[in-house]
Amino acid sequence: xxxxxxxxxxxxxxxxxYALIALGLTLIFGTLGVVNFAHGALFMIGAFCAVSLxxxxxxxxETVDPTRTDFLGNPLKVKxxxxxxxxxxxxxxxxxxWSVPLAILFSIPIMIAVGFIMERGLIKHFYRRxxxxxxxxxxxxxxxxxxxxxxxxxxxxxxxxxxDAFKGSFDFGAMMGFDPNTIxxxxxxxxxFAFAAVIIxxxxxxxxxxxxxxxxxxxxxxxxxxxxxxxxxxxxxTIMFGxxxxxxxxxxxxxxPINSPNYHMGMDFLVLSFVxxxxxxxxxxxxxxxxxxxxxxxxxxxxxxxxxSIIPGIDQIVIYVAAIVILLARPRGLLGRRxxxxx
Amino acid sequence: xxxxxxxxxxxxxxGLQALGDVNLSVKENTVHAIIGPNGxxxxxxxxxxxxxxxxxxxxxxxxxxxxxxxxxxxxxQMGISRVFQTPEIFxxxxxxxxxxxxxxxxxxxxxxxxGIRSVESDTEIRERAEAMMEDMNLAEKRHMxxxxxxxxxxxxxxxxxxxxxxxxxxxxxEPTAGMARADTNNTIDLLKEIKQxxxxxxxxxxxxxxxxxxxxxxxxxxxxxTPLVEDVPENIKGHPKVREAYLGxxxxx
Amino acid sequence: xxxxxxxxxxxxxIVAALVVFAPFILNPFPADSAMAQFNAGYPDLMxxxxxxxxxxxxxxxxxxxxxxxxxxxxxxxxxxxYSAVWMFKLLSMNIVPAIILSVIVSGLxxxxxxxxxxxxxxxxxxxxxxAFAEMSFRLAYSVLTPITNGETGLQLTLDDPRILGExxxxxxxxxxxxxxxxxxxATEVMNVGGWSFQFNNGYYMxxxxxxxxxxxxxxxxxxxxxxxxxxxxxxxxxxxYTGLNTKPYTLAAFVISGMYAGLAGGLMxxxxxxxxxxxxxxxxxxxxxLMTILGGAGTLIGPxxxxxxxxxxxxxxxxxxxxxxxxWFHALPDGIENAVVWVLEHFVGSGWHLTLGLLFMLVVTFxxxxxxxGGQRLGxxxxxxxxxxKTATQSTPAE
Numbered sequence: 001x002x003x004x005x006x007x008x009x010x011x012x013x014x015x016x017x018y019a020l021i022a023l024g025l026t027l028i029f030g031t032l033g034v035v036n037f038a039h040g041a042l043f044m045i046g047a048f049c050a051v052s053l054x055x056x057x058x059x060x061x062e063t064v065d066p067t068r069t070d071f072l073g074n075p076l077k078v079k080x081x082x083x084x085x086x087x088x089x090x091x092x093x094x095x096x097x098w099s100v101p102l103a104i105l106f107s108i109p110i111m112i113a114v115g116f117i118m119e120r121g122l123i124k125h126f127y128r129r130x131x132x133x134x135x136x137x138x139x140x141x142x143x144x145x146x147x148x149x150x151x152x153x154x155x156x157x158x159x160x161x162x163x164d165a166f167k168g169s170f171d172f173g174a175m176m177g178f179d180p181n182t183i184x185x186x187x188x189x190x191x192x193f194a195f196a197a198v199i200i201x202x203x204x205x206x207x208x209x210x211x212x213x214x215x216x217x218x219x220x221x222x223x224x225x226x227x228x229x230x231x232x233x234x235x236x237x238t239i240m241f242g243x244x245x246x247x248x249x250x251x252x253x254x255x256x257p258i259n260s261p262n263y264h265m266g267m268d269f270l271v272l273s274f275v276x277x278x279x280x281x282x283x284x285x286x287x288x289x290x291x292x293x294x295x296x297x298x299x300x301x302x303x304x305x306x307x308x309s310i311i312p313g314i315d316q317i318v319i320y321v322a323a324i325v326i327l328l329a330r331p332r333g334l335l336g337r338r339x340x341x342x343x
Numbered sequence: 344x345x346x347x348x349x350x351x352x353x354x355x356x357x358g359l360q361a362l363g364d365v366n367l368s369v370k371e372n373t374v375h376a377i378i379g380p381n382g383x384x385x386x387x388x389x390x391x392x393x394x395x396x397x398x399x400x401x402x403x404x405x406x407x408x409x410x411x412x413x414x415x416x417x418x419x420q421m422g423i424s425r426v427f428q429t430p431e432i433f434x435x436x437x438x439x440x441x442x443x444x445x446x447x448x449x450x451x452x453x454x455x456x457x458g459i460r461s462v463e464s465d466t467e468i469r470e471r472a473e474a475m476m477e478d479m480n481l482a483e484k485r486h487m488x489x490x491x492x493x494x495x496x497x498x499x500x501x502x503x504x505x506x507x508x509x510x511x512x513x514x515x516x517e518p519t520a521g522m523a524r525a526d527t528n529n530t531i532d533l534l535k536e537i538k539q540x541x542x543x544x545x546x547x548x549x550x551x552x553x554x555x556x557x558x559x560x561x562x563x564x565x566x567x568x569t570p571l572v573e574d575v576p577e578n579i580k581g582h583p584k585v586r587e588a589y590l591g592x593x594x595x596x
Numbered sequence: 597x598x599x600x601x602x603x604x605x606x607x608x609x610i611v612a613a614l615v616v617f618a619p620f621i622l623n624p625f626p627a628d629s630a631m632a633q634f635n636a637g638y639p640d641l642m643x644x645x646x647x648x649x650x651x652x653x654x655x656x657x658x659x660x661x662x663x664x665x666x667x668x669x670x671x672x673x674x675x676x677x678y679s680a681v682w683m684f685k686l687l688s689m690n691i692v693p694a695i696i697l698s699v700i701v702s703g704l705x706x707x708x709x710x711x712x713x714x715x716x717x718x719x720x721x722x723x724x725x726x727a728f729a730e731m732s733f734r735l736a737y738s739v740l741t742p743i744t745n746g747e748t749g750l751q752l753t754l755d756d757p758r759i760l761g762e763x764x765x766x767x768x769x770x771x772x773x774x775x776x777x778x779x780x781x782a783t784e785v786m787n788v789g790g791w792s793f794q795f796n797n798g799y800y801m802x803x804x805x806x807x808x809x810x811x812x813x814x815x816x817x818x819x820x821x822x823x824x825x826x827x828x829x830x831x832x833x834x835x836x837y838t839g840l841n842t843k844p845y846t847l848a849a850f851v852i853s854g855m856y857a858g859l860a861g862g863l864m865x866x867x868x869x870x871x872x873x874x875x876x877x878x879x880x881x882x883x884x885x886l887m888t889i890l891g892g893a894g895t896l897i898g899p900x901x902x903x904x905x906x907x908x909x910x911x912x913x914x915x916x917x918x919x920x921x922x923x924w925f926h927a928l929p930d931g932i933e934n935a936v937v938w939v940l941e942h943f944v945g946s947g948w949h950l951t952l953g954l955l956f957m958l959v960v961t962f963x964x965x966x967x968x969x970g971g972q973r974l975g976x977x978x979x980x981x982x983x984x985x986k987t988a989t990q991s992t993p994a995e
Contacts, residue, residue: 035719125961131719132665136889137960139882143953151942151950271730271878274723282720313739320731324712327724331715393837419839431837435830436823444827445838447820453841456848458821461599465820508839 002182007300009172013189013258015296016196017043020251021273022280022288023203024244030220030283031240034123035131037138040270041145042245045114046252047261048149049107051158054099057083098163103253108246115245119238142266150263157260162188192254199247200289206243207285216240220283275323281336291334295319344407346371346544347392347512352401353568354387361387362398363569369512369561374538374545376555379565385548388565389516392546393425394418405512416453424505425514429521430497432504434490438481441489441500442472445507471507479503479533495526499533506537513537515547519554531557556580604814607896611810615803618642619793622908626790633915636908639783639796643867644907646802647860650809652887652899654856657816658849659885660894663829665722667881668709668729672702672854674736674876676861678743681750681871688761689771691780691801691866698862699855706854710847717832729878736873749872773866775801780867798867805863806900809856814896816852825849857884886952890959892968901967906952913951916944 021043028036060079068076084092095102122141126134161167170190172183207213218225219233252261259265276295280287301307303315314321326334349367353360362384369375379385390396392403394415403410410418419425433441446468451457462468476482479499484492489500498518505513518534519527531554538545538558549555555562555576562579564571572582579585597605614621623637636642655669676698683694713724736744744750752770756763765771773780780798787793816822824845827835835842865871874880883906891902921937921944928936943951963970 035722122957122961129964130663132663132722133960133964135665135667135719135722136885137957139885140953140956140960143879143882143956144950147947147950147953148942151947267879271726275727278720278723278727313735313741316734316737316739317731320727320734323727327715328712414841415836416839416841419837425837427833427837431831431834433827433830433834436826440823440826443820444823444835444840447824448839451820453839454844456821456844458816458819458848458852459599460820461601461815461818462820462823463601463818464599468820504834504838 002178003304003306005172005176006183006185007304008297009183009185009189011297011300012193012293013296014299015293016193017251017255017269017292018273018276018296019289019292020196020199021248021269022276022292023200023285024248025273025277026280026283026285026288027203027240027244027247029277030285031216031237032119032123032127034126034134035138036123037135037270038118038142038145039138039244039248040266040268040273041142042111042114042248042266043252043255043269044146044149044261044263044266046107046111046249047160047256047265048153048252049110049249050100050103050160050253050256051153051261053103053106054096054160057081057096057099059083061085100160100162100253100257103256104250107249107253111246111249112242114249115242116238118245119241123241124238142270146263146266153263155263157262159260160256162257166191188257192258195254196251199250203243203247204285212236212239272319275319279323279326279333281333284333284335287333287335294334295322298322345369346406347546348402348404349388349392350402350404352388352391352398352403354384354391354396354398361568362391363567365401365565365568365570367563367570367573369544369546371511371544372542373560374534374547374558376547376549376559376562377565378549378552378555378562379571382567383565384568385565386516387568389425389514389548392418392514393423419448419508419510420453422511423514424508424510424512426498426501426505426516426518428517430494430501432489432497432501434488436489437485438476438487438489438492438500439472439485441504442476442481442485442507443468445504446471446475449508475503475507479506494522495529498522498526498530502533502537506541506543510543512544512546515545515549517548517550519549519551527551527554530554534558598811600811600814600818604818604896608807608811608814611897611900612807615646615806618645618799618803619795623791623793627792628790633920634912636911637794639781639794639799640867641907641911642796642799643802643863645904646799646806647863647867648884648887648903648907649806649900650802650863651857651860651884652891652903653806653809653813654853654860655884656853656888656893656895656899657813657825657856658853659888660899661817661822661825661829662846662849664714664717664846664850665885666713666725666850666853667722667878667885668713668725668727668732669853669857669884670878670880671709671729671732671876672706672857673861673864673880674732674871674873675705676702676858677865677871677875678736678750678861679858680862680865681752681869682743684752684758684773684865684869685750685756686759688758689773689869690761691773691775691862694773694866695805695859695862698858698865700858702858702861703851703855706851706857707847710850710854714843714846714850726878726881729876729881733873733876733878736876744871744873747873749870751870773798773869802863802867805859809859810896810900817896821845821848882956883952886956886959888966889964890955890966892966895966895968898966898968905967909951910948913944913948914946918945920944 021039024042025036025039028034028039058081060081062077062079065076065078070076081092081096083095086092087095122137126137166187169184169186171180172185174180176183207217215233216236219236276291277288279295280291299315299319302318307314345368347369349365352362352365354362365388377385377388387396391398392410394410394413394417397411405421405423408421410421433444443462450468473482476485479502481500481503484496489497492500519530522530534545535558537543547558559576561573562576563573564579564585572579572585574582600608619637619642622642623635625631625635651673658664658666679698679701680694683697687693709725709728713721713728716724738746754764754770762771778797780801782797784795785792786795824840828842828845832842861875887902887906888899889902890905891900892898918937918941921940922933925933925936941947959966
């Protein structure tokens, strides 16, 4: 029992990332009718926003400390981040420590801007082109973005720590009456899950309760009719693209401490997120979210040693196997509606 | 018993009863029109005949065989061809190629992996396609990209493609929808000519009363998913129930 | 001739001439000249040209004709490579059984994947093939390590049985791949003046395969089957209502293109007997998509041109580094030189993938018909100019 709870918890953080990316993919697909192969790259850019802020805050100046010497006997050079110089060591250190949460603020405008530029500069011209062209051009864009990141940040993963306050783990086992230390869950992963839940809830509330969201939902259902009503749907869709980009970016920012960002993380997550979207049902937002968590949890179950000893390596492919089985049984996906992408 | 027998066919979409209890018998070698106001279930009925939809109840028999549960291509191979409201042709292909495809389908069946012999060397198919184009006044346009033809020509090509398979039953779904008067008259003449030349049964769904009364030998009026009346055109024109349900000023004029 | 019409036969002859004389054509600069870095007449590079040519020709049969965009074709290439290497390990170093097995195994694999993926069309199909390819990659990379040797890749060893051949040569090394005794790695070098031309057995083996593959592709394009595939792309609805079953047509196209990929994979292993999982990665699938589109999807010659173009520039671009750039632009004032080099440096060396991605975007945006369409446009433009000139000269004397 405790092992099962542990695996469910372990699946939640990855599932949250899948759900957030798949949510954005579905929003873009549903509103603009575009399959965005560069969506994983947005997730990656988000993660690198966190990396960049962390690096920026750690920019240091060197001072010579005459009271101490290094091992060669020369006066010791001490590196002090500028920020500590400006705000004093305590506050400065705290700011650096909290770089990842701070990166949220820093990344939102960046991601929205990236989204706008992408939509206005490129995707806009592909609305009337075949889906194959949309896939290809966004695939090209994904490669370009990933290679640029590789050029400037190198090929190795970059550690981006969470604030010290969240470094520990929470002992769920003790709380739930199991033996202590049986269900240990890092704080940051809990935060990630809570954060994802808030974002998903926010997006749904936005679509459900605002007039803007209502128009967008109507547009997802029947674009032409809404256009005929004289509503400028294009402008709203651009905003939706920015929103989807921000969601993917935030997912990336917060994911940085869980998995050190590298240049190919976008592609890795993209393929899985597509599987998530297809399993959830193309065009269905609740489907994307549900399938994201479902597949995340499934993956974490498959990585249990007990299961791996029966079928070695199953954790590597379980998502794909599940996707194939689900699609064979329900070609439209879990919550897919008739008529969406049927041809 | 006719060539096409529809018995007690019903179809429901969620809460909407699209077809109630449709009975229809089409006699061989006649032109049978199905008319009715918008939403009467004409298109649903047609889709049930060609295998695009499967009715919830009832049976559809073509020449003594049930079409239910068969896919559209199987039903087509049985001898039913369909003309769409907006012409469905192979827009990326030339007129000649468009004509050859039904010829291949007729000779080689639903699938044949003949990947080596060239199309050019297949004189049998070429001759058939040529003859059909000659017959339908399309021969001069044989090398044209079919997507770049006029709507009337596209319609003509589509009908030619259907006829190339020598179907026993031709279904036409509002063949003159969106056409100018002259094109409509041309289409009427074309269909009359087809009927004269061959043994073929035609079922036509049409809005335009002029077309219906110029062609049909029998008319079924559909309203709210059920047949209201079935009779010869002369009787339909004056029928009070029909007048009330649908025709209104169109027949009076 | 050969069952082809005059135009197609000429095309086949042109391709044949290009591949036969490739060692000359790709080696225009003397070996010790500064321009020698632009030579591409090396055996391994030429082999790559034709092998990827075969891969792209096969991909084009699916994508170019039916319009089904597969993002998983590298999986078939990988499967072909693994099959061939296993044949070298177990049976003999003769490439014939190896290649036959690669084609068969990838054909079967394609049938399995195609059967499931082709239940859907459009984007769904692309995503399904992508997922399958990624799954195959992971299987090869870790799960099926006993068969694929995981990360390290499958290699020949001195204890392989090779029941029809020899486990090790007399000198105690691993035997080399051959075609009934003709060694694939053997290269004849011809020195003429400052030029050095290399004729490699393996290259010519691949070249023959390319010509066969190209010839078969022409036959398929011109056949009723090819016409049906184009009809599938054009209007599936009309296909169905013309009594044609689209499923077996698309599946057959998928399997044929999978077999082409298997042939390419088998040849790759025959030239260099090892197979690694990275060949199956979906970026590799993306590369063949790019080759086909860059050349011109749906055209006969396009994929061959695209494959050659990309593999050539990959080779050239990867060789260029900062020093080379500085030497090119040293005539410029320092500031400008540094700026130019700084910009260009993104695109060369390890930045080749960036160039590839950009190229992808540019081609899809501005030249969806690829190089072939570009050539046609240029041809029309020139003809029009020509015609204008003619009318101009004709009208002058009349005045």
